[in-house]
Amino acid sequence: MFSDLEGKVIIITGAGSGIGKSFAENFGKAKAKVVLNYRSNRHLDEIEAVKQIIHDAGGQAIAVQADIAVEEEVQQLVQAAVNEFGTLDIMINNAGFEKPIPSHKMSVEEWQKVIDINLTGAFIGSREAVNQFLKEDKKGIIINTSSVHDTIPWPNYVNYAASKGGLKLMMETMSMEYAQHGIRINNISPGAIVTEHTKEKFSDPDTRAETLEMIPAKEIGEAQDVANVALFLASDLAKYIHGTTIYVDGGMTNYPAFMGGKG
Ligand code: BGC
Secondary structure, eight states: OOGGGTTOEEEETTTTSHHHHHHHHHHHHTTOEEEEEESOGGGHHHHHHHHHHHHHTTOEEEEEEOOTTSHHHHHHHHHHHHHHHSOOOEEEEOOOOOOOOOGGGOOHHHHHHHIIIIIIHHHHHHHHHHHHHHHHTOOOEEEEEOOGGGTSOOTTOHHHHHHHHHHHHHHHHHHHHHGGGTOEEEEEEEOSEESTTTHHHHHSHHHHHHHHHTOTTOSOEEHHHHHHHHHHHHSGGGTTOOSOEEEESTTTTSOGGGTTSOO
16 A cells, blocks of 8 residues: 555654554565664664564664764764665654653753653754755655644643644744755654553553543554554655644544533
8 A cells, every 4th residue: 555665764763662663563564664763772672573573574674772862863873774775765753751740840850851852852853854855855754753742731741742842833844944845744643542651551440531531532542543644644645745743642632521512
């Protein structure tokens, strides 16, 4: 279905776990050449497993360690893709971090850590990808993993909501700058998705019930639901889509508190 993705060179940040791992497997199955970025060695086994899945599916993969919040490391990541595969076609800024802390107790360090990873990291990744695309005169593609919290406020996660809200306008602004070069920049905003990061909270019956209250579709999503959209956005089927956010959230962004028809 996405045959145009075959042979495309794609960087996926945070590819060792969660939604990033699902992106990697899916692009591998589409026979892309995948650069799997990870930060911590604790993801090495998963990265090796993903690499194997990609090879078995007929794709190619290399793993590159880099902290996406560090400018030089992101530059080296893009360079590693170009050195290995000769070009860059698609950049997925996916790595992210969240941890609940009430706003009045949040230190500047805790605030900054999330902004650095979720927002500044995606900016550096986008900037480096755009530079590579311009250098090659290529109609490259950038996809950022955002969140429903780029629009829904999230108590106890002020740094996260601010980072994702910023990511939305960052994407829209950069898309406006580079659409004329054929560079397509878009966001995917997942809602409640089961991954190894969220498995525990969604298996708690109270949290699960509370979360389902906020989802018109009455189900928690799967990483594959998000990965399907990434394949679409990266393919030629989406060739006229610039500067858009696609919510993959079972309707969470549609004010589900109004479902009863009152108010
Ligand atoms: C977060 C999840 C959360 C979901 C809905 C996502 O951005 O990563 O932990 O369940 O938003 O609130």
